[in-house]
Amino acid sequence: MNGLLSQIIKIFLPPRCIKCGAVLSDDDGLCPQCFNELNFITAPYCYKCGHPFEEAVSSKKLICANCAKKHKTPFRLNRSALYYDDISKDLILALKFMDKTENAKTLAKWLCMAGYDIWKEEVDILVPVPLHYKRLIKRRYNQSALLAKELSKLTGIKVDYTSLIKHKATKPQVQFSGHERVKNVRGAFSVKHPENIKGQRVVLIDDVMTTGSTLKECALALKKAGAKSVDTLTVARVI
Numbered sequence: 001m002n003g004l005l006s007q008i009i010k011i012f013l014p015p016r017c018i019k020c021g022a023v024l025s026d027d028d029g030l031c032p033q034c035f036n037e038l039n040f041i042t043a044p045y046c047y048k049c050g051h052p053f054e055e056a057v058s059s060k061k062l063i064c065a066n067c068a069k070k071h072k073t074p075f076r077l078n079r080s081a082l083y084y085d086d087i088s089k090d091l092i093l094a095l096k097f098m099d100k101t102e103n104a105k106t107l108a109k110w111l112c113m114a115g116y117d118i119w120k121e122e123v124d125i126l127v128p129v130p131l132h133y134k135r136l137i138k139r140r141y142n143q144s145a146l147l148a149k150e151l152s153k154l155t156g157i158k159v160d161y162t163s164l165i166k167h168k169a170t171k172p173q174v175q176f177s178g179h180e181r182v183k184n185v186r187g188a189f190s191v192k193h194p195e196n197i198k199g200q201r202v203v204l205i206d207d208v209m210t211t212g213s214t215l216k217e218c219a220l221a222l223k224k225a226g227a228k229s230v231d232t233l234t235v236a237r238v239i
């Protein structure tokens with residue numbers, strides 16, 4: 001009944017800006033003022049890890065010094081839509097902790113744009129970064145799964161919600177920094193149905209990329225299960 005009621009209310013109430021609440025003429029998610037405050041990660045950036053370059057460079061597929069050095073990475077491409085700052089933080093925290101699940105629709109549009117190079121390289125499935133079941137019960141939804149669901153509607157790429165699992169409960173990554181983050185999530189993820197992952201080109205979906213330790217652990221589990229490639233796509237990234 002509550003669901004139906006909220007559907008009816010939505011029909012009669014005009015769409016509002018998901019950040020400031022201003023009434024919008026179209027359901028665009030954000031009003032023009034709030035949209036202008038967003039800091040999108042734009043070219044030039046490293047073709048592989050997506051890290052933006054400070055200086056303008058003309059070459060198309062430029063690789064950063066870090067990627068040129070590092071040979072062993074489980075990722076093919078990493079992309080994020082926004083710089084992680086106060087503006088993107090608010091939108092993401094609202095989706096994550098304040099039941100603003102409708103934000104997923106707008107954030108997924110930006111994921112779709114940021115994934116341009118990934119879609120060009122071709123992919124088979126979207127996989128959201130999973131939560132441990134205890135945290136899922138507490139929060140009632142997985143924000144990454146909501147993002148993947150909305151992104152799937154825009155791209156037509158299927159979502160695999162069940163193969164990758166977080167079997168180990170870990171402390172929230174915000175409590176740690178650097179190497180401690182790596183240690184905290186080490187071995188926390190596994191693939192329950194390797195037959196669904198084998199030979200697949202996977203895009204991992206998450207809200208924020210901080211040091212990349214969580215995404216790396218997920219990618220290692222997916223690779224172990226036989227994934228052909230793993231790309232990552234997040235709403236924001238700490239630069």
Ligand SMILES: [Zn+2]
Pocket residue numbers: 017018019020021022030031032033034035
């Ligand atoms: Zn606004």
Ligand SMILES: [Zn+2]
Pocket residue numbers: 046047048049050051063064065066067068
């Ligand atoms: Zn790079």
